[in-house]
Amino acid sequence: MSGPPIMKWLCLFVLFLCMRCEANKPRRGRGSMWWGIAKAGEPNNLSPLSPSVLYMDPAVHATLRRKQRRLARENPGVLAAISKGASMAVAECQHQFKYRRWNCSTRNFLRGKNLFGKIVDRGCRETAFIYAITSAGVTHAVSRACAEGSIESCTCDYSHVDRSPHRARAAAAANVRVWKWGGCSDNIGFGFKFSREFVDTGERGKTLREKMNLHNNEAGRMHVQTEMRQECKCHGMSGSCTVKTCWMRLPTFRSVGDALKDSFDGASRVMMPNTEVEAPSQRNDAAPHRVPRRDRYRFQLRPHNPDHKTPGVKDLVYLESSPGFCEKNPRLGIPGTHGRACNDTSIGVDGCDLMCCGRGYRTETMFVVERCNCTFHWCCEVKCKLCRTEKVVNTCL
């Protein structure tokens, strides 16, 4: 008599559990595992000199989605660039957040775990920054590799040829003509497009969190593009400026990081717009069966506070407030600020009051031997003196 209801409840409970894990799992968006490549490229894992070896590495293989693997296969040399870009992004993130409670620490890279820890499960500011900087890192590194010629499959022209992998072969022949007729476009074009394809894999833009990721990835790329600086050369009659050719120079990644940090400080909290995603307007009537990929990026997020202006393409967006980073929180993978160094004279976030969250700090005086008065001789010789200096080190309790 009481059997069926119990079974029913049990079923419901199991179903509920399933739904929970279903709901939990894809929350952060699914395209973030490739970050692990930053650690996979480290020398103890394999030599970054040989891209083929990098591809074969099972640790790398496991971090990539199927489409990302395909992209890596189709563009030899790109994996080394991505790896470099990712580690550059991690280093830059750690530099920018050196003096903050959250210091962009990465965990030991293990299969199936996220490089930055569980913090990326939360749609907070820090996560926004991580997405943006890694996307920027890939854009930057791939553009750079194109300039070096270590990725030979960089596209020549974007304005005329619709880049789809199947038509790439036919387009290649046409592109030789393009090159001889009007030259090739800037490398950033390929870096940008490639980053979209590679980094945004799996972010379908359906849920709000995926939209947030897409937006922040795009913001990272935009920052690389807008930080580029123009250089010109006059080469007209007798070298005069009657003919002037200009080109864009790739920024240093440090300046991209600085710009993104500014965006982090001014990031806007968003929510879903009332009207659902506007119907993807068909720009290209010739291919009505396939919604153009570009439309994934055509959405507008609404600020949480209606008084604020809507976030622009270069602004970072987040969904929920950041957790406290003071105490250790294993559930979110937060190590806490115990044992962190702080600055007792500062009143900013790196100051001991804020950094140690009012727990107090320990002051130690120690003698440090460090290099000083260096002279640099090209290429490989740095002559330094060793100086013994007294240093006061404050550590959070």
Added chain:
Amino acid sequence: MAGTIIENLSGRKLTVLVTFLLLCQVICFLIGGLVAPVPANAQNILGTICKDTSIMKNDTTKWYYYRGAGKCEKIDLDSIHHDVSERDIVFAFQMPVPRESQAYDYSRWQQNLIGVLQVDIRYHSQMEMTSRSAITIDARLAYRNKGDPDDAWKLYTQSTETRVLDCDIDIKSENYLYNCSAVPLFELGSLYHDYYLLNLRLPVDTPDMNAHIGHIQDLWVTVINQNGGFTKVWLSLKTVFFPCIIAILVWFWRRIHILERKPVLLEKMLLSLGIALCFLNAPIEYLTLQYDLPFMLLLGDIRQGIFYAMLFSFWLVFAGEHMLIQDTSAQSSLKQYWRHLSAVAMGCISLFIFDMCERGVQLRNPFYSIWVTDLGTNLALTFIILAGISTGVYFLFLCYMVWQVFLNISQRRQSLPSMSSVRRLRYEGIIYRFMFMMLATLLCAALTVIGFILGQVAEGQWKWDEDIELEYTSAFFTGVYGMWNIYIFSLLVLYAPSHKQWPANENTSDTQNLSEEHEFSPLPSERSEISSLTSFIRKTTID
């Protein structure tokens, strides 16, 4: 009495001609804007850092490159071994960069190659670089052609050069880069071969050499080549203009030869202007498709220089011939203009010397630049300033003369009412058409200057419409080029002597005409065949 064609052309015919020429002008502009790509293309190339494994470091048969069989061993400057010295480090630049998994090659349509060096220097608080420090570069350029084996690089040129790095930094913090301005590296006047390879080394032969350049992180070379499409459009324009101008020149000269008198100065000037334009128009760039002609950049400068010199001289003489600074009885000659023309000559000669010092020497050593040494910079600046002063003096002269002509004409206009109606109408027409030509000249000059300024301000593409992409820079070049061709074409047509006899002279029964014929008698030699405007002014001056 016969004059030039412009004086005898009916208003309707003139309108038709001007409309036709304007149409040609618009076509020239549109060809540049719609068909041609940007004039030049720039490609950023990041230097691959290779390890020099050879024992003899001066061996120019050993080349380092990163693509193809026999590629070098790449090293990372950040994690460098202690046994590596500066002699083991080579920055390799393979041009052009591959795209679409294909090894692109240079086409001879791409004409020339200019290299610019950019240095990424990392800031270290421990070792700040001194501003304007010199960098010494051992540069070697090699070439290879299609079908050659991957390692068959042959030496093109080699040189050790010093450049001054002009760097500053906004944020003095670790790992930031100095903001260094680009330094010119090389200029190849011909792009004859398919692939080029640049190997740069930074030698330290003396303790002071390359000592204050800071921590070099990367070297970038930006190579600029003329676009093949632009060359094709440009050459097509030349191929069209060249025979047109030749034909009109022949026609012009035949017309003058039919006359009984000798050609006057203005006609000689017109002829030489036409010849200078033909020299500029001659599509000798076709030869570069077959032969290696590194002097083409220099020759291009010289051709343009000659044309501008002739155009400027022509304007002077044109204004002067309508001003009567000379003795009316004598046949005017160039000697009377020596003061004015010396300004033109001076400017041209100083620019020519400068060009020979820069692009002339580059024929021998493509890495040479006059701007890198202080002496060279001063010398170059001297010549350029001299040319600038000459241009200023020239324009002062020209403006003064044009002002005089207008003064003259307005004076003569006052005496017009006393003339017979037929003659008055004719003279008014002549003055109008002279003004018309002056206006055309001014318009051409103004359009050139405005177009140039707009191009500098707008930078790049202009969009009037979403669908129409107008390549403004190319449109400006083809437009201006076409404009001066059309200008000179119309000068040759309109200032050629006319065969038409003035009907008023023959079938008029006006008695006043007789007396006016009589008035002309002091100038019998110029009665029939000189430009009637000139004779008109001369006559009234004598009055």
